[in-house]
Amino acid sequence: MPMSDLHGSVADPALTSMTLLNEIAGRFPDAVSFxxxxxxxxxxxLDDLPRYxxxxxxxxxxxxxxxxxxxxxxxFQYGRTKGVIHDLIARHLELDEGLEVDPESVVVTTGxxxxxxxxxxxxxRDPRDLVLAATPSxxxxxxxxxxxGMPVRGVAEGTDGIDLASLRRQIGAARAEGLRPRAVYxxxxxxxxxxxxxPVPARRALLELAAREDVLLLEDNPYSMFRLDGERPPTLRSxxxxxxxxxxxxxxxxxxxxxxxxxxxxxxxxxxxxGRESLFADELAKLKSMVTLNTSTVAQAVIGGFLVENGCxxxxxxxxxxxxxxxxLRAVLEGLESRFGPSWPxxxxxxxxxxxxxxxxxxxxxxxADDATLEYSARRFGVLWTPMHHFYDGAGGLTQVRLSFSxxxxxxxxxxxxxxxxxxxxxx
Amino acid sequence: MPMSDLHGSVADPALTSMTLLNEIAGRFPDAVSFxxxxxxxxxxxLDDLPRYxxxxxxxxxxxxxxxxxxxxxxxFQYGRTKGVIHDLIARHLELDEGLEVDPESVVVTTGxxxxxxxxxxxxxRDPRDLVLAATPSxxxxxxxxxxxGMPVRGVAEGTDGIDLASLRRQIGAARAEGLRPRAVYxxxxxxxxxxxxxPVPARRALLELAAREDVLLLEDNPYSMFRLDGERPPTLRSxxxxxxxxxxxxxxxxxxxxxxxxxxxxxxxxxxxxGRESLFADELAKLKSMVTLNTSTVAQAVIGGFLVENGCxxxxxxxxxxxxxxxxLRAVLEGLESRFGPSWPxxxxxxxxxxxxxxxxxxxxxxxADDATLEYSARRFGVLWTPMHHFYDGAGGLTQVRLSFSxxxxxxxxxxxxxxxxxxxxxx
Numbered sequence: 001m002p003m004s005d006l007h008g009s010v011a012d013p014a015l016t017s018m019t020l021l022n023e024i025a026g027r028f029p030d031a032v033s034f035x036x037x038x039x040x041x042x043x044x045x046l047d048d049l050p051r052y053x054x055x056x057x058x059x060x061x062x063x064x065x066x067x068x069x070x071x072x073x074x075x076f077q078y079g080r081t082k083g084v085i086h087d088l089i090a091r092h093l094e095l096d097e098g099l100e101v102d103p104e105s106v107v108v109t110t111g112x113x114x115x116x117x118x119x120x121x122x123x124x125r126d127p128r129d130l131v132l133a134a135t136p137s138x139x140x141x142x143x144x145x146x147x148x149g150m151p152v153r154g155v156a157e158g159t160d161g162i163d164l165a166s167l168r169r170q171i172g173a174a175r176a177e178g179l180r181p182r183a184v185y186x187x188x189x190x191x192x193x194x195x196x197x198x199p200v201p202a203r204r205a206l207l208e209l210a211a212r213e214d215v216l217l218l219e220d221n222p223y224s225m226f227r228l229d230g231e232r233p234p235t236l237r238s239x240x241x242x243x244x245x246x247x248x249x250x251x252x253x254x255x256x257x258x259x260x261x262x263x264x265x266x267x268x269x270x271x272x273x274x275g276r277e278s279l280f281a282d283e284l285a286k287l288k289s290m291v292t293l294n295t296s297t298v299a300q301a302v303i304g305g306f307l308v309e310n311g312c313x314x315x316x317x318x319x320x321x322x323x324x325x326x327x328x329l330r331a332v333l334e335g336l337e338s339r340f341g342p343s344w345p346x347x348x349x350x351x352x353x354x355x356x357x358x359x360x361x362x363x364x365x366x367x368x369a370d371d372a373t374l375e376y377s378a379r380r381f382g383v384l385w386t387p388m389h390h391f392y393d394g395a396g397g398l399t400q401v402r403l404s405f406s407x408x409x410x411x412x413x414x415x416x417x418x419x420x421x422x423x424x425x426x427x428x
Numbered sequence: 429m430p431m432s433d434l435h436g437s438v439a440d441p442a443l444t445s446m447t448l449l450n451e452i453a454g455r456f457p458d459a460v461s462f463x464x465x466x467x468x469x470x471x472x473x474l475d476d477l478p479r480y481x482x483x484x485x486x487x488x489x490x491x492x493x494x495x496x497x498x499x500x501x502x503x504f505q506y507g508r509t510k511g512v513i514h515d516l517i518a519r520h521l522e523l524d525e526g527l528e529v530d531p532e533s534v535v536v537t538t539g540x541x542x543x544x545x546x547x548x549x550x551x552x553r554d555p556r557d558l559v560l561a562a563t564p565s566x567x568x569x570x571x572x573x574x575x576x577g578m579p580v581r582g583v584a585e586g587t588d589g590i591d592l593a594s595l596r597r598q599i600g601a602a603r604a605e606g607l608r609p610r611a612v613y614x615x616x617x618x619x620x621x622x623x624x625x626x627p628v629p630a631r632r633a634l635l636e637l638a639a640r641e642d643v644l645l646l647e648d649n650p651y652s653m654f655r656l657d658g659e660r661p662p663t664l665r666s667x668x669x670x671x672x673x674x675x676x677x678x679x680x681x682x683x684x685x686x687x688x689x690x691x692x693x694x695x696x697x698x699x700x701x702x703g704r705e706s707l708f709a710d711e712l713a714k715l716k717s718m719v720t721l722n723t724s725t726v727a728q729a730v731i732g733g734f735l736v737e738n739g740c741x742x743x744x745x746x747x748x749x750x751x752x753x754x755x756x757l758r759a760v761l762e763g764l765e766s767r768f769g770p771s772w773p774x775x776x777x778x779x780x781x782x783x784x785x786x787x788x789x790x791x792x793x794x795x796x797a798d799d800a801t802l803e804y805s806a807r808r809f810g811v812l813w814t815p816m817h818h819f820y821d822g823a824g825g826l827t828q829v830r831l832s833f834s835x836x837x838x839x840x841x842x843x844x845x846x847x848x849x850x851x852x853x854x855x856x
Contacts, residue, residue, distance in 0.1 A: 001708070003700040006550050010711045011700075015718055044504040046485060049726065050478035057474060076472040076684040110538050110688075110720040117719055121575065122434050143718030147549065149577060256504040258725030260538075272431040272439075280429070283438045290443055290571030291545055292538040292720065297686030298477065299724040 009146040014139055017390040020371065028378040032416030034403040035384040037192065037359065039253045040324045041407065052305025053298075059088075059308045075301055079294040081285045083108025085304040089249070089263055091312040096225070097235050099247075105267035105281045107288060108295045112220065112250040112262030113140055118284045118291065119218060119246055119264060120148035123182040131218070132170055133185040134162035136391030138192045138220070141185050154393045155184070159353075161198035162186050164205055171213050183216040183246070188236055189224035190358025193391045193402040197356060200233050207236060210244045216268070220248040225315045226325045227357035243268050246280070251303050253321075253359075254314045261295060261303040324406075325359060331410040332361050332403060335417040340424075350424060359406040362388060363420075367427045369401045380426070383419035437574040442567055445818040448799065456806040460844030462831040463812040465620065465787065467681045468752045469835065480733025481726075487516075487736045503729055507722040509713040511536025513732040517677070517691055519740040524653070527666050527675075533695035533709045535716060536723045540648065540678040540690030541568055546712045546719065547646060547674055547692060548576035551610040559646070560598055561613040562590035564819030566620045566648070569613050582821045583612070587781075589626035590614055592633055599641050611644040611674070616664055617652035618786025621819045621830040625784060628661050635664060638672045644696075648676040653743045654753045655785035671696050674708070679731050681749075681787075682742045689723060689731040752834075753787060759838040760789050760831060763845040768852075778852060787834040790816060791848075795855045797829045808854070811847035 009015055025035050053075075060066045060074055074084055086106040093099040109115040123129060133141060135154030145152045155170050156163040162184070171181045186206070188198040198206070210217050219236040237245040247265040255261070266280035288294070310317035333354055340350040352363040367373070369387050378384050386404065388397030405413055437443055453463050481503075488494045488502055502512055514534040521527040537543040551557060561569060563582030573580045583598050584591040590612070599609045614634070616626040626634070638645050647664045665673040675693040683689070694708035716722075738745035761782055768778040777794040795801070797815050806812050814832065816825030833841055 001696055001698055003698050003706075003711070005553055006698065006711055007552050007715070009718070010550060010714050015714045018717070019714070038505055041501060041505055044500045046481070046500060046503060049481055049503070053474070053477055072472045072474060073469060074686075075474060075477070076686045077466055077469055078680070078685045110542075110724065113721050114538075114719060122438060124435050125433050140718065140721075147715055147718045252506075257506045258502075258504045258722075260720060260722065260724040260727075268429055270429055270431050270434065278431075283431070283434055286438050286443045286447070287435070287575055289446070290437070290568070290575045291542060292688060293541050293568075294686075294688065296538065296688040296724045296727040298730050299688075299726050302726050 009143075012146050013390075014142040014146050018139060021374075021386060021390070024371070024375055024378060025384050028382070028384060031378045031382045031384045032408070032412050032419060033384040034405065034408075034416055035386050036407055037404050038407055039257055040321050042324070043320055044256060049302055052302045052309065055305035055308045056301040059304065075297055077297075079297045081289045081294050082106065082281065083263070083295055083300060084297065085300045085307065088304055088307040088312055092307055092314050093249075093265070095311075095313050096315045098238050099235065099265075101265050102267055105265055105279050107264050107266065107281050107284050108300060109262045109264060109288065110292050110295050111252060111260040112222065112248050113144060114288070114292060115248050115262050115264035116141055116144035116218075117148050118287045119183075119248075119266070120145050120150040121287055122280070122284055123216070124148055124150045128178060128180045129182050130174060130179055131183045131185060132167060132181060134187070134191065135393060136193050136388060136397055137185070137393065138187065139391060141220070142393065152393065157191070157194060157196060159196065160202045161188060161191070161196055162206065164202070164209055168209060168213070171215065181213070181215050183218050184210065185218040185220065186236070187220045187223070189221060189233070190226065190355055190360070192223070192358075193360055193386065193388060194362055195353055195355030195358050195360040197233075203233070203236055203239055207239055207244060211242060217245045218248060219245050222250045222253050223358040225254065225318055226322050226359065228326055228329055230356065237265070251306075254318050255303050255306045259299045259303050261299050325357070327410065328405040328408060328413060329355065329357070329361070331413040332405050332417070335414050336361070336363065339417055339421045346428065349428060359404055361403045361405070362400055363403055364400050365424060366399070368398050370398065373427070377420075377423045381419040381423045383416050383423065385420070437571075440574050441818075442570040442574050446567060449802075449814060449818070452799070452803055452806060453812050456810070456812060459806045459810045459812045460836070460840050460847060461812040462833065462836075462844055463814050464835055465832050466835055467685055468749050470752070471748055472684060477730055480730045480737065483733035483736045484729040487732065503725055505725075507725045509717045509722050510534065510709065511691070511723055511728060512725065513728045513735065516732055516735040516740055520735055520742050521677075521693070523739075523741050524743045525663055525666060527663065529693050530695055533693055533707050535692050535694065535709050535712050536728060537690045537692060537716065538720050538723050539680060539688040540650065540676050541572060542716070542720060543676050543690050543692035544569055544572035544646075545576050546715045547611075547676075547694070548573050548578040549715055550708070550712055551644070552576055552578045556606060556608045557610050558602060558607055559611045559613060560595060560609060562615070562619065563821060564621050564816060564825055565613070565821065566615065567819060569648070570821065580821065585619070585622060585624060587624065588630045589616060589619070589624055590634065592630070592637055596637060596641070599643065609641070609643050611646050612638065613646040613648065614664070615648045615651070617649060617661070618654065618783055618788070620651070620786075621788055621814065621816060622790055623781055623783030623786050623788040625661075631661070631664055631667055635667055635672060639670060645673045646676060647673050650678045650681050651786040653682065653746055654750050654787065656754055656757055658784065665693070679734075682746050683731050683734045687727045687731050689727050753785070755838065756833040756836060756841060757783070757785070757789070759841040760833050760845070763842050764789070764791065767845055767849045774856065777856060787832055789831045789833070790828055791831055792828050793852060794827070796826050798826065801855070805848075805851045809847040809851045811844050811851065813848070
């Protein structure tokens with residue numbers, strides 16, 4: 001069959017660019033890779049899995065008074081569409097984020113990816129609907145929008161996160177075209193790919209803007225516990241007095257990615273034509289029942305056991321990982337400084353940002369850093385990185401690269417930066 | 429927010445009818461329920477899960493020569509989009525269905541539900557595209573189509589499955605309207621809800637029609653191993669000489685439903701505008717990467733271990749379940765015969781079909797069997813069933829009920845039929 005007979009998204013750069021980058025990476029297995037956005041895997045142990053399963057079974061018996069037969073049914077049968085670890089997730093959000101969340105407003109999803117698809121599909125009533133997203137944007141969000149058929153308009157990002165003046169202008173422009181901006185997607189803490197965070201005043205201003213413009217905020221929060229130093233700022237959700245925020249959560253970085261367990265907190269009230277009220281979570285659950293029925297009960301049981309074992313305190317559960325990411329972020333920043341800082345004869349030709357946490361640093365090079373340059377970098381110098389232009393829906397980021405450091409050692413980081421310096425010397 | 433601002437599918441009967449039926453069932457927990465379409469759960473054991481995980485880990489080390497670190501990565505990290513048990517599924521299809529399947533053409537999905545969503549989304553290029561489905565239809569398929577934005581037209585079903593003359597007429601009518609029929613959805617063995625199967629000549633005729641009309645066949649096969657007696661007929665896929673069939677598979681009934689592991693076999697060749705060829709499976713995988721990234725690795729590991737332990741022979745692995753379903757199907761058919769057969773004074777007023785396997789029997793009553801009747805039946809007589817009209821996209825099945833017998837004992841079946849007989853006496 002001709003590709004042109006298939007849904008447009010299969011040929012969309014948002015869905016194909018990561019495949020292309022993986023292809024390049026796959027051809028250079030011995031290169032130092034700043035490309036992979038995977039969590040650190042040094043602490044994984046197969047023995048954890050049966051222990052987590054048992055811990056969750058014990059939790060169901062103890063806290064929910066389930067009989068052994070009911071526990072078996074929870075593990076093996078079709079399950080509750082909104083999930084079976086919603087109470088544990090609510091407890092985690094209370095302990096780690098200071099959020100008061102009704103467990104009924106939680107939908108456990110097949111990774112945060114499914115949560116984004118469900119929210120975008122639900123908000124796509126007709127072709128007038130669109131969402132806005134800080135640019136550069138997480139490719140998973142753009143891809144989810146493509147699959148859901150939801151148009152996305154990019155909004156410039158500054159050093160304080162999404163640019164509010166641009167956002168207001170974009171919303172106004174869309175309305176002037178007869179379109180309907182429904183929501184704004186943001187990662188307020190250590191955004192992927194930029195590493196940028198929003199200061200608290202910017203968060204408050206964004207919430208005010210959302211209220212004034214009557215749009216939802218889709219807050220995605222996978223990285224906030226991986227902070228270099230200082231206090232964790234409040235989430236948008238915790239500053240939100242009037243239900244503007246749909247909160248997207250993930251256990252991919254805190255527990256493990258393979259489980260594919262994420263969630264969405266959606267306590268907005270939906271009013272039917274007959275006046276009956278429901279939670280937005282329940283409407284999302286209707287869609288979920290036709291996408292995946294329910295999130296794998298075994299996967300939920302594993303994540304549930306992880307939560308139970310850690311008293312639902314994910315920040316303390318991820319102390320070791322957080323230390324690795326801190327160590328590596330420091331190594332990247334120090335390594336960049338020693339190679340391209342004031343002691344470098346060409347000081348200023350290479351610039352970078354200084355995120356206070358997360359997994360990513362953005363470096364601006366004195367030459368275009370496109371896919372061809374990546375291939376050259378890998379082949380000639382043995383170092384991989386991600387061209388930032390993939391995270392811009394139009395042109396943008398052409399001389400920028402994302403350095404991801406989550407799975408490396410400091411030694412690998414310094415070796416990789418030495419190689420990057422050679423690339424810079426070669427192409428400068 | 430007003431419901432009318434959300435995607436139309438959240439208010440669609442295909443998505444809401446099952447919720448409504450579950451609500452009614454939930455109010456009558458002590459009723460005998462012929463409503464639940466769940467697999468039998470008497471053989472589930474929590475201890476199976478860690479054993480399956482170990483068996484799959486050993487398989488990865490032994491058959492794929494993975495190091496312990498690589499095994500851990502397979503279990504815990506983001507994984508291959510098309511899945512990690514594709515080789516085991518291909519082996520199962522060879523052993524149990526006589527199918528030769530390239531493992532690369534398998535996409536492991538979050539239950540068969542996600543497979544349907546991916547296929548329907550991929551085939552929905554523009555508003556002219558539509559699919560056809562035998563009616564009464566599996567609600568999960570109709571729901572997947574709603575979420576994917578793919579229109580479905582129903583085609584009458586006879587005692588030999590989908591009516592080929594109606595199908596040809598419908599395809600012709602759609603084309604005359606400028607529309608583009610892309611695929612036909614069928615469950616050739618023991619369809620849900622009708623229990624109807626297609627004889628081999630009807631399968632061959634359907635394949636011929638598909639070739640002549642240039643449409644794909646979406647073959648869904650969750651029940652074929654649960655056969656009352658006789659030889660299992662060949663799948664459409666095994667009779668398919670020219671790649672017309674996209675094969676949808678599930679482990680919900682053969683292993684267990686909670687895992688949410690299904691798959692699609694899609695070895696059709698897709699040709700890009702540049703002439704590059706890919707498998708349809710690879711295009712589906714692009715969409716999957718933006719819906720769920722990859723099927724939960726833990727869930728795949730559990731199903732993978734189940735397959736490894738059983739030498740990938742699912743028919744022999746499900747011998748005990750098959751015996752239960754056979755016993756129960758016989759009980760339902762004998763129970764109907766003894767209550768509404770020739771010895772009944774009103775013989776002929778209640779009719780039923782006689783499926784040769786599966787989990788469902790359809791009974792035609794001498795009065796409308798709508799949701800209000802169901803509520804009355806549960807409240808007054810303590811018996812639940814599923815009104816067939818929910819499986820018709822328009823009007824249809826108004827006096828029919830689906831009896832599902834998978835989770836009952838013969839004693840419960842006879843008690844439930846006694847109660848059904850009282851309902852008939854009351855309303856006849």
